[in-house]
Ligand code: ATP
């Protein structure tokens with residue numbers, strides 16, 4: 136690719152300082168923590184590890200860095216489930232609610248820290264009875280029920296690594312992940328509730344297990360209660376084996392570098408990678424970021440992360456971060472539109488949620504549906520909002536702040552990856568002046584920098600490749616079973632630096648703006664143009680709910696911009712609107728960024744975690760065969776767009 140210098144710098148930038156009311160109670164209100172960490176990052180992380188966690192054995196070395204392999208707190212020992220449960224119960228907080236769980240059909244269950252500890256211990260004993268020992272892998276394929284975090288913590292308690300597979304994946308995807316990890320036990324359910332229907336988890340698991348020789352047992356939770364097949368000798372009901380176990384299960388003291396879990400990436404850019412995370416460093420950074428990015432006050436906050444436990448966001452900010460900090464969290468089983476499009480807001484109101492963490496794809500959808508849905512509920516309990524998963528378009532940020540945060544709540548746009556394990560770039564909400572669309576600055580202790588093709592820092596302002604300049608505690612320890620791919624994927628592009636795959640720029644104030652995947656960056660008439668900036672310009676038009684743009688080969692300009700646009704409720708496609716949108720983008724960024732073609736569509740191809748898969752749109756625009764589609768949520772979407780793209784794409788000027 137040509138030198139990535141992103142010259143299309145957005146013109147308008149609005150600033151949002153935190154309100155004095157928020158600052159008055161915030162944990163961090165100035166730059167002192169950043170300054171402290173900058174002076175000695177390793178000492179900073181060592182202090183955090185000791186302050187935030189209980190170590191069975193203290194560590195004597197902080198970081199061993201043998202590029203590209205890092206070890207943190209190597210000779211320290213600890214147990215993750217002890218840190219998430221026992222120590223809070225021992226300190227007298229056994230009656231505090233850990234999770235306020237809401238089922239999709241409307242049932243609900245609160246579980247206290249003491250109850251969760253008992254349930255985790257029983258489940259850990261059940262796993263042992265099924266033959267799981269320290270060092271084994273356990274696959275988990277469930278809906279968003281409490282037993283999912285219970286199973287994860289039970290693995291952590293006995294030193295087995297979990298591999299959670301999102302409950303929306305197909306039998307083939309589940310099979311491949313089980314085989315890749317060589318899992319011994321699969322934990323699943325009869326089914327999961329989704330939009331009023333049943334996802335047939337056990338049936339899909341059976342199909343997968345037909346070709347997974349490593350699986351010895353399958354532990355099955357009853358949830359949806361339809362008839363399922365149980366294979367004698369292999370399959371065991373949760374209710375037959377877990378409740379009768381002892382609530383005593385001594386936590387295994389693990390080495391800091393023992394494997395905690397394997398998790399596959401979302402597959403936005405291609406075939407998923409089995410990312411490995413270990414014990415001490417992961418828990419340190421997850422506990423740290425949860426506490427400070429979300430400004431957690433464990434006695435009063437009710438935190439709700441709307442992700443699924445099948446993604447890293449669910450691992451770090453539904454399970455490990457909140458529990459390590461003794462937080463009370465909401466966990467919701469279903470979709471945002473069941474039974475109606477106000478379900479999220481009714482959950483916020485019902486439980487008095489104070490901190491909401493969700494994804495741009497959800498925010499754009501809520502904005503498309505209309506502000507009457509949140510407006511019908513009392514959202515006054517909210518005090519902080521977060522976003523993760525994709526760049527958030529400034530317009531969506533503003534809508535979120537206005538209609539959900541009612542102009543009172545700071546918004547933290549958090550950049551990170553499955554590979555980073557925890558948040559890396561984000562505001563600290565009581566200290567950072569936010570700019571909509573910018574993830575602002577690297578967190579204390581994190582080194583990030585933007586470089587050009589030659590690996591040289593681009594300076595301020597400037598755009599290029601986002602790199603991480605030194606190891607961080609929750610960094611991936613590798614790709615399961617493939618050390619070469621690890622080195623090649625993350626450490627080969629720039630000498631001594633981790634390359635994240637994302638493009639970014641810094642504005643004149645030094646703020647970081649994520650600009651999408653570098654593979655998606657478009658080269659139009661010699662100019663590098665980021666997908667994010669053109670999409671954000673489109674979304675800033677009142678008619679547009681969501682947009683995806685890709686570069687399409689063009690005889691005169693090298694690449695031309697092809698746009699796919701979803702309209703907001705009350706707007707209809709027309710030639711006049713095409714012309715208006717092109718002008719709108721031209722105005723916002725410059726004539727060079729005007730899309731050459733615009734296709735109005737009802738849907739965009741997305742991963743099962745809701746991220747736009749531009750590589751498939753590029754295949755459509757170029758009329759090529761589709762790449763890996765195993766992580767695509769709804770394969771019919773691409774076919775629908777493809778049919779219409781070929782007949783309607785305009786090639787005017
Ligand atoms: P794969 O690596 O398999 O292609 P993926 O990158 O989508 O899948 P994840 O680890 O779930 O898998 O996502 C991390 C990516 O999501 C980041 O590299 C970035 O592109 C995007 N992302 C996450 N949060 C943000 C954010 N706040 N702003 C911009 N981009 C973000």
Ligand code: MG
Nearest residue numbers: 400404552636
């Ligand atoms: Mg990725």
